[in-house]
Amino acid sequence: MMEDNIYYMKFTVTPTKENQEYNNMKEATAFLWIKIIDKESALNIAFLHFKKYDFLIKESLVEPSIVNKEDFITKAKGLEMFEVAEKEGIAIYYVAVAKHKDVPSDEIRLNSSVDFNLSEHILEGKKFSNEGRCLHYKADDRCDEIIKAHSIQNKGLLSKIARKGKVYSVSDSIGDMIKNNDSIILKEIGINKFSIFKGFCKKHDNELFEPIDNNLVVTTDIKQIFLYSYRILCKEIFIQEVALKQWENVEAYKNLFRDSTEQKEVYNRMNYHKKIYDDVLKNKYYEDIRYISFNSNEALSIVFSSVFSPDYDFNANYLDNENQDLLSFSSAPTKDGWSFIFSWHKSSDKSCLKFIESLIKRGERDDNLGDLLFRFLMKSCENTAFSPIFWESLELSEQNEISKVITNILHPSIAIPRDYLQKDLSGISKWNFKTKNHNL
Ligand SMILES: [Zn+2]
Secondary structure: OOOOEEEEEEEEEEEOOOOOOOOOEEEEEEEEEEEEOOHHHHHHHHHHHHHHOOEEEEEEEEEEEEEOHHHHOOOHHHHHHHHHHHHHOEEEEEEEEEOOOOOOHHHHOOOOOOOOOHHHHHHHHHHHHHOOOOOOOOOOOOOOOEEEEEOOOHHHHHHHHOEOOEEEEOOOOHHHHHHOOOOOOOEEEEHHHOOEEEEEEHHHHHHHHHHHHOOOOOOOOHHHHHHHHHHHHHHHHHHHHHHHHHHHHOHHHHHHHOOOHHHHHHHHHHHHHHHHHHHHHHHOOHHHEEEEEEEEOOOOOEEEEEEEOOOEOOOOOEOOOOOOOOEEEEEEEOOOOEEEEEEEEHHHHHHHHHHHHHHHHHHHHOOOHHHHHHHHHHHHOOOEEEOHHHHHHOOHHHHHHHHHHHHHHHOOOOOOOOOOOOOOOOOOOOOOOOEEEEOO
């Protein structure tokens, strides 16, 4: 793993309207020392901190830069802060300017170092994920045996890449990551623990997903492809439901983000898509599902499944996806190897078609399709398991590059840059796709 450094940065900040505590303050200079894996993550932590304490960043005075103890040897306060950061991961010091000249600066003094224990907040919120319910469209009182459902099937898929029943994964390690000063750890975990959620009863899980749990995928079988999407959409709904409960009930979340409006919107939008998918299932409208599969005859190295709303295509064009069209993607085992499958419902055609067209065009034009898809996957999906053989075969620098990308996507506060699918992670996956199938 990459070594942590101490990043130093400096901002001018102003209190927001909601900030009651420091309403005498005109602005402040904030000095931050953060022990972390890289510059982007240091910035994310700073943004989250300011958000939590209701400050807006007015100006960045010093970009995050790596510092050593020697840099502060002549500055007592700086040295003190450096040492706090070394021990506690973060140290912050404010110099404030009062709004009115007659307010003594004592009255607007801020705490110089702040308790920033995100991992505790996450633990507090975790209890909500233990309350399960069946998400099958026919769910009723009889769904009494809620199981730990897998969002990715164990037998046919995870076991294919596992070594002694284990895979490398990031999805369960957010707690470790926070403990490790917010840099990601990829850990070997048992496949029985990977990507589970309490979103189905035993009967419905068995009945519904039988066609994909016990069979290889035929990349022209639209029902199989639909079931992959349905399963991961249900997992996403479950996660959003838990998040909403957390935001509405856990004190720390309320403090951090103030209100849950945004979370409610995300949840409502997911539910809107879920209803459409329920309808497809109920009425067997499988022909309303679009898909494209990229087929490889090599061994599967990474297993994944996720849903998302595309904002930018593969050429960095804005998609104006105001309806939050939903695209899902999964790895699926096939007779010859495996496939990277995208699918969506026709009601999400507008953005999804553009997104897929840009992928195909770039793949044909100048880029290696394997690199494009790998980059997309690493930047879009937490629900990923790496084959230990593949992960350990990577150079340390390649592992670090992947960890860095994943650390960034796990931070909620940073906006996706429009060119995020243009660069990074080339030549790592060695993925090779020989053919494709689609119904577009
Ligand atoms: Zn059920």
